Amino acid sequence: MKNIANFLFEVGMLKRTPRTGFQFLGSGAESVAEHSFRTAMIGYSLAQMDGNADVGRVLQLCLFHDIPEARIGDLNYVNKKYVKADEEKAxxxxxxxxxxxxxxxxxxSEFMAKETHxxxxxxxxxxxxMIxxxxEHKDLGNRYADEWYPFVLGRLATDVAKELSAVIWETDSSKWWFDSDAEWWVRGEK
Incomplete structure (x- = not known):
């Protein structure tokens, strides 16, 4: 039980481990834990839309994919040019x-190999x-987001993800909550 408690404390470190790429984007901040949570929700959605994937396995891969960063930190693409972390040892x-x-x-191992569906x-x-x-940063005026998008888009492997990325890029990130019901926004009631 002690090892499980230690594991859960280690996973908690991801709440305090920053994603380092945002410093190059010039805006934003998020922890590895925040990133991992939304990645899991995206993975669940992709697996459901795909229809041929083991949804539970995709969720497990997403939830576990960045746990080593509790030990090695988050290395962005600039860091990776110069620093070699021993993720396998972690x-x-x-x-x-x-x-x-x-x-x-x-x-x-399965996640790193990128071979299974x-x-x-x-x-x-x-x-x-990341897209x-x-x-979200583009919609708030960060002009660099447009420059990064093609590189991230080029990393996608599945048709369902490519299709979703195009819709994401065309969708206003605040429209999910802000509708045109003016009466609500003026009076706070219908």
Whole structure:
């Protein structure tokens, strides 16, 4: 039980681990945990739309994909040009401590290999989370988001993710909550 408690504390570190790419975008901030949560929701959606994927496996891959960052931090694309993190060692060190270590190791191995259909969907979910963040920043006036979008788009592997990314990029990120019911916005009642 002690190892499980330690694992859960380690996962909690992701709430305090910043995603570092936003410093280059010039706006925004999010933790790895925030990123992982929305990635899981995207993965679930992609797997459901795909219809041929193991939805639970996609969710597991998405939820676990960035756990090593509690030990190695989040390395953005600029950092990765110069710094080599030993993600495999981070995975192995944690796996040895867990009663479900073999499953954890297999999950991260599958994600990193990008060979299974579920791993491709999980990777696409990871990239779509960035596309959503870029669109939110674009809608708030960050002109650099347009420059980043094609590079992130080029990382997508599945047709369902490519289709969704096009819709995301055309959709106003605030329209999900702000409708044209003027009476509500004036008086707060219908």
């Amino acid at each position: 995975v192995e060190d944690l796996a040895r401590q867990l009663p479900f270590g073999a499953d954890y190791r297999a999950t991260l 579920e791993a491709k969907l999980a990777h696409d979910a990871d990239q779509l989370e 959503l963040a870029l669109k």
